[in-house]
Amino acid sequence: MPGVAKSKACANCKKKRIRCDQRWPTCSPCSRSSTVCPGPSSTLKFIQHLAPSSDGIPGGKRKTPVSSKAAHPFAVMVDRGHLSPYNNGKAVHGSFRLQVPRFKSTTTVDRVSAQLVHLLEIKERTGLELPSYLKFVPERLSHSACLADSVALFYLTWHQASRGQSQAKVLESRTYGRALKSLQRAVNSQAVYTVETLTAMVILLGLTVHYKPFTLIDYRPHTVAIRHVMRQLGAPQLESSLHIGLIQSTEGLIGGHFESPWKETNEILQSQSGNSERREGEKEVEEFARASLEGIMAIFRPYLSNILPRVLKIWKDPIAMRESQESVVQDILEVRGPIETARKDVWEACSSPGFMVELPEPTFFLGHKITFTSTTIANYVLSLTMMNISVLAVLYDVQNLYGTENKPARAEYQGLCLQIWKCLPYLETLDSATSTRLLKSVASVFEHATDEEIGSILSTNLEWSNLGAKSKTDREGFRTEVVRISNLWYSRGSGRPEQVYYTLRPAHK
Structure with a gap:
């Protein structure tokens, strides 16, 4: 079989008719397409030039015996293709497949x-x-x-x-x-x-x-x-x-x-x-924010374990729980006060020295962005803000369920959600694991976004697949997952308030 090169390209590259660089165990084309590379091809093409026939049988029709064993103990022939005439019957061509040994993990x-x-x-x-x-x-x-x-x-x-x-x-x-x-x-x-x-x-x-x-x-x-x-x-x-x-x-x-x-x-x-120079006073602000968050957690954990289960009972049976509504609202208000005070104090402590800054951002759909000098400060600020948002949302839901619309609570809730939205450009600068974790923690702030706003949110360079969006245009999947997380956060159970989609963007936008 002289003069015929043996192709070692993998089967995937042969099927797609593309060049295989044979960089085993995974060639580059298979690596780029995230497919399993089958390794070196075991199919070899050959052309056999026939000697003049002495028995009168045309070369292309002669049955040439083929051994199923090759000289090499590992190169075992397992299949042979049909032999066809070549060069006006002076030769035959075909292919055979060898059993190529592959590495097998033993443990x-x-x-x-x-x-x-x-x-x-x-x-x-x-x-x-x-x-x-x-x-x-x-x-x-x-x-x-x-x-x-x-x-x-x-x-x-x-x-x-x-x-x-x-x-x-x-x-x-x-x-x-x-x-x-x-x-x-x-x-x-x-x-x-x-x-x-x-x-x-x-x-x-x-x-x-x-x-x-x-x-x-x-x-x-x-x-x-x-x-x-x-x-x-x-x-x-x-x-x-x-x-x-x-x-x-x-x-x-x-x-x-x-x-x-x-x-x-x-x-x-x-x-x-030299990648992270700490500004003067930054460590002290981080310590203050951490102490504030730990202090509020002592209040917020009983809220999660004691008040929210009662809220869930209200959603399941509002009529039977009507008499408990006022006491639940009063307990929520007692929690809201210290949380709001701590949030304002931390915001002031971070904003005054410039560790948390709102800047113009023409490329962002809100026109402004909020940035932080450290992820630690961002963690504390977002955590305290989300606690306040959660309490405001539950307070509004419970009162609205019994016919009392708390417009100030709704307006404050909207304003804080808008502040979280402005942090999206900052999250784009973080590593994927950190940004995804923070996105999960603030997911409920997108609950009342309009379709247009969801489109703008999904267009940011963030990983939204973990919040239900299968693609950058999957607004419905995103909205469904956000509402599910919001219902979990706000102890609505299977209940769901009337969905009102309102814009959080500034009036000039």
């Missing part, structure tokens, strides 16, 4: 490691932001079963995303249950105070925050556990790339609830890199 760790390496190579095609520390994980998978299971769950999430399927379904999968059980076994063993277990905890919390509706009490036990493990581990090892990679991720995940035990190390690294 779960091998399989998960290969998946993670594949994911890191083609992350730009997934639309899913990958934590920076993941590239330091493969070599540690064999040391921790819970880390391997959590990484497998992360890969499943990417797998769903790359195929346009619902990523949130991973939280209903067996892989998610396996990861939780594996982490539980690690926590109950001597392996709890290891960086591998900490990484698994951070991955699971990140996925949960990413896909589950945001509530202030859902994640507290998990964040407390992460902080505890970090404290027991002590200061992160600066020579460990995985430790360094975890610093920023844990800061973003637990920063809204507690001060990270590794915060000082993070500040040292930032000062060394």
Whole structure:
């Protein structure tokens, strides 16, 4: 078979008739399209020049015996195509397929490691932001079963995303249950105070925050556990790339609830890199905002556990709960006062020195934007603002349900929602994990947006798929998910107030 090149292009590239660069185990065209590359092609074309026939049988019709075994023990012929005449019967051409050996993972760790390496190579095609520390994980998978299971769950999430399927379904999968059980076994063993277990905890919390509706009490036990493990581990090892990679991720995940035990190390690294120069007084403002939020949480948690269940009963049976309405309203008003005072104090403390600034932004549909000098300050400001928005919305709902429209509460609610909207350009500057978490926390502020405003909101460079929008134009999916989260936040149950869509934009817009 001289003179005929053997094509090693993968089957996908052959089928699409495109050039395969044969960069195994995944060629570039398959990598760009996020498809599984089958590897080197096992189909070889050949042309066999025939000698003059001595028996009178035309060369193209002669039955040439073909052995099913090749000289190489792994190159086994498993199929042969039809032989056809070529060059006026002087030769025949056809093809045969060889069984090409492929690498097979022998252990779960091998399989998960290969998946993670594949994911890191083609992350730009997934639309899913990958934590920076993941590239330091493969070599540690064999040391921790819970880390391997959590990484497998992360890969499943990417797998769903790359195929346009619902990523949130991973939280209903067996892989998610396996990861939780594996982490539980690690926590109950001597392996709890290891960086591998900490990484698994951070991955699971990140996925949960990413896909589950945001509530202030859902994640507290998990964040407390992460902080505890970090404290027991002590200061992160600066020579460990995985430790360094975890610093920023844990800061973003637990920063809204507690001060990270590794915060000082993070500040040292930032000062060394010169990427984050802290302005004078910024640390003091952060401390004041954190103390204010912790103080308000002491009031807000009883509100969540005591008042909101009574609100839910009102929605389920307004007639039977009519006599309780006044006491519920009074309890809401008692909570609202301190929350509003704390919000105003923090806003003033952040705005005066310029750590929170409203600026003109002609490219944004509102014409203005609010920006922050640090994500920590943004966390505190948004958290306190959302607490106030939640209380105002519940107060208006309950009073409106019994025929009393509280217009001042509605106007204040609208004004605070508008302030949150103006923060969208700032969220565009954050990493995907942080911006998605903050978007989840403020989702209810989009409940009464008009269709035109939703279109403008979805056009921003943010990941809206986790709020129901399958595309930049999926207004209905977005609205449905936002209303669902709002009903959860405001304890409406299956009930739903009359939907009024009003514009929050300034009059001149």
